[in-house]
Amino acid sequence: MGWVTTSVEKGVGVTEAAVGGIGVTEFRFPSGYRQEPYDPERGYLAVVLEGRVEKSFARGPVSLRAGDVATIPASALHTAEFGANGARVVVVEPPGAGEQAYGGLLRELRVLAGCDLTALGERIVAELGAPDSAAPVAAEGLTLELVAAAARAGSRPGGRACPAWLASVLELLHEAGGEPPGLGELAEAVGVDPSHLARVFRREHGVSVGTYLRRLRLDRAAARLARTSDPVARIAAEEGFADQSHFTRAFRRHTGVTPARYRRAFRG
Numbered sequence: 107m108g109w110v111t112t113s114v115e116k117g118v119g120v121t122e123a124a125v126g127g128i129g130v131t132e133f134r135f136p137s138g139y140r141q142e143p144y145d146p147e148r149g150y151l152a153v154v155l156e157g158r159v160e161k162s163f164a165r166g167p168v169s170l171r172a173g174d175v176a177t178i179p180a181s182a183l184h185t186a187e188f189g190a191n192g193a194r195v196v197v198v199e200p201p202g203a204g205e206q207a208y209g210g211l212l213r214e215l216r217v218l219a220g221c222d223l224t225a226l227g228e229r230i231v232a233e234l235g236a237p238d239s240a241a242p243v244a245a246e247g248l249t250l251e252l253v254a255a256a257a258r259a260g261s262r263p264g265g266r267a268c269p270a271w272l273a274s275v276l277e278l279l280h281e282a283g284g285e286p287p288g289l290g291e292l293a294e295a296v297g298v299d300p301s302h303l304a305r306v307f308r309r310e311h312g313v314s315v316g317t318y319l320r321r322l323r324l325d326r327a328a329a330r331l332a333r334t335s336d337p338v339a340r341i342a343a344e345e346g347f348a349d350q351s352h353f354t355r356a357f358r359r360h361t362g363v364t365p366a367r368y369r370r371a372f373r374g
Contacts, residue, residue, distance in 0.1 A: 110123040118136070121235075123242075125249050126246040126250070127200075127201045128200055129200075130196070130234070132197075132231050133195045134192070135157070137191060139192065140187050144186070148180050151175065151176070151178075151199075152176045152196070153226075154174050155228060160188075173224055173277060174273065178212070179213055196230060200212070211253070225322065235333075269306060271297065275292055275303065279319050280322065289315060324356060324360040327357065328368060338365050338366065341365075
């Protein structure tokens with residue numbers, strides 16, 4: 107995989123590549139890590155996949171959690187602190203001349219909370235670890251898709267933003283264990299009517315809450331298959347599937363291959 111480089115810098119795991127001229131980097135920050143003042147030469151898009159990040163800019167602090175997307179303009183001097191469990195963040199950085207093609211996405215500091223792009227981020231990370239020759243093309247397509255989704259979220263008709271409570275719904279879904287909360291529980295937790303929650307969630311994410319949760323669990327399972335030696339049966343149980351055969355059927359529909367074949371591909 108000569109197109110991808112991996113390293114550890116001051117305890118931070120870094121996996122990076124250039125896809126179609128766009129820089130893509132996965133950062134794995136350890137627990138309690140503190141970033142020194144950083145003044146980016148180019149603007150970038152950051153997607154928090156896991157954990158929490160507290161960034162401090164001249165205008166004040168910005169809190170990011172799993173599911174949040176931040177647009178960081180060039181020369182936005184800031185520091186950052188990472189939560190007790192660390193964090194994983196995917197950063198997308200266009201070439202210098204390419205920022206205009208992002209439709210002004212990187213001209214100002216914004217947090218697109220509730221407009222979750224972690225599934226796309228996880229798929230990009232998976233392609234960075236894939237050993238086949240199609241991986242660079244797949245990674246480029248997914249990266250462009252992520253940028254387009256962020257641009258749409260940042261320029262909604264009439265300035266409409268994702269409702270603030272939707273970020274809390276996403277956090278609850280991301281933190282859900284084997285027994286996920288039902289629609290009524292989610293609605294009660296964020297203080298909205300269940301039918302309103304279901305309608306807004308589908309409008310913003312294009313799928314129902316149940317479908318989103320299933321995809322989230324399958325993406326999480328795929329990451330575990332690629333990175334760990336956990337038995338498939340354990341992954342299936344811990345990700346909330348009734349049994350291994352149920353998980354295998356769902357995983358094959360989601361990825362096109364069985365869990366065993368997916369794991370073999372990432373082990374080369």
